[in-house]
Amino acid sequence: MAETWRDRTQQRNSTQLGMKETEPGTREMGLFFLALLSFSAVALGEDDNPGLVMNFYKDSCPRAEEIIGEQVKLLYKRHKNTAFSWLRNIFHDCAVESCDASLLLDSTRSSLSEKEMDRSFGMRNFRYLNTIKEAVERECPGVVSCADILVLSARDAIVALGGPYIPLKTGRRDGRRSRAGVLERYLPDHNESISAVLDRFGALGIDTPGVVALLGSHSVGRTHCVKLVHRLYPEVDAALNPDRVEHMLKKCPDAIPGPKAVQYVRNDRGTPMELDNNYYRNILDDKGLLQVDHRLAYDRRTRPFVKKMARDQGYFFHESARAITILSENSPLTGDEGEIRRQCNVANKRR
Numbered sequence: 001m002a003e004t005w006r007d008r009t010q011q012r013n014s015t016q017l018g019m020k021e022t023e024p025g026t027r028e029m030g031l032f033f034l035a036l037l038s039f040s041a042v043a044l045g046e047d048d049n050p051g052l053v054m055n056f057y058k059d060s061c062p063r064a065e066e067i068i069g070e071q072v073k074l075l076y077k078r079h080k081n082t083a084f085s086w087l088r089n090i091f092h093d094c095a096v097e098s099c100d101a102s103l104l105l106d107s108t109r110s111s112l113s114e115k116e117m118d119r120s121f122g123m124r125n126f127r128y129l130n131t132i133k134e135a136v137e138r139e140c141p142g143v144v145s146c147a148d149i150l151v152l153s154a155r156d157a158i159v160a161l162g163g164p165y166i167p168l169k170t171g172r173r174d175g176r177r178s179r180a181g182v183l184e185r186y187l188p189d190h191n192e193s194i195s196a197v198l199d200r201f202g203a204l205g206i207d208t209p210g211v212v213a214l215l216g217s218h219s220v221g222r223t224h225c226v227k228l229v230h231r232l233y234p235e236v237d238a239a240l241n242p243d244r245v246e247h248m249l250k251k252c253p254d255a256i257p258g259p260k261a262v263q264y265v266r267n268d269r270g271t272p273m274e275l276d277n278n279y280y281r282n283i284l285d286d287k288g289l290l291q292v293d294h295r296l297a298y299d300r301r302t303r304p305f306v307k308k309m310a311r312d313q314g315y316f317f318h319e320s321a322r323a324i325t326i327l328s329e330n331s332p333l334t335g336d337e338g339e340i341r342r343q344c345n346v347a348n349k350r351r
Contacts, residue, residue, distance in 0.1 A: 057143065
């Protein structure tokens with residue numbers, strides 16, 4: 001009886017493997033293939049969430065990046081300052097825990113928006129990201145995330161301002177909650193020490209030359225007088241170049257300007273609409289508007305890179321592209337995480 005049971009068992013195993021029992025090693029080979037199929041099934045399951053990849057929407061929305069680029073050009077042509085806003089967005093969203101478009105959420109009864117926080121002072125033009133989102137939705141409803149739109153609009157804004165084209169991965173999904181409560185833990189202030197700035201960005205994997213390159217975004221746009229008056233009143237900061245002071249006093253005549261007052265100073269009077277290395281020449285000449293600009297030029301850890309970027313715009317562009325790439329890939333939501341918002345300023349309603 002034992003021999004008959006063994007024979008039947010061997011026959012059943014051979015049948016399950018789809019092989020003739022008379023072939024040598026078939027049982028072992030069959031088990032190997034079963035194991036291989038099981039491994040393949042696991043691997044295929046993992047591929048369902050590829051994370052961030054180049055051209056993520058090539059099948060689901062082939063024209064997504066093209067539409068975003070078209071909208072950026074159109075809006076920039078109509079409203080030049082949109083480019084500064086989009087460039088600032090990538091810092092304020094991606095540096096705070098996750099690159100998930102939490103920055104764009106409006107306040108609710110239970111949650112304060114990141115846009116309302118002091119660290120976000122002066123940020124605007126969020127409505128134009130909704131304009132881009134609407135254009136993409138007309139082509140591919142419910143496919144492209146606001147997080148990817150935020151990142152790609154920043155990339156295309158850099159090009160519009162004369163900076164380098166930076167190939168960036170996509171596949172981000174949108175978060176559902178504001179991160180206002182932790183904003184100050186991640187975003188450096190304009191008066192902070194270089195040590196604090198290096199530590200904050202270093203935690204994201206951005207090294208010293210990368211930090212110096214990121215601050216080169218101060219080459220474009222303008223700064224509200226609220227951020228500058230402490231360098232002018234009650235006494236002028238002795239570190240400021242006198243040539244710069246006269247213009248600053250003209251633009252900021254009040255020691256306590258109102259936050260909503262239209263009182264600004266151009267970051268770079270020479271090439272205010274160009275993302276270039278003129279910023280570094282300015283701060284070496286004591287013409288940086290913010291305290292952090294001045295400190296960047298004189299701190300022993302950052303000064304060598306400031307001087308190199310002042311001489312070599314290509315080096316500035318290279319380090320800037322590297323740093324922005326790292327920033328854009330900070331802890332994204334991918335796969336089944338988060339959601340694809342229908343509107344960038346509001347989380348989807350739960351069904």
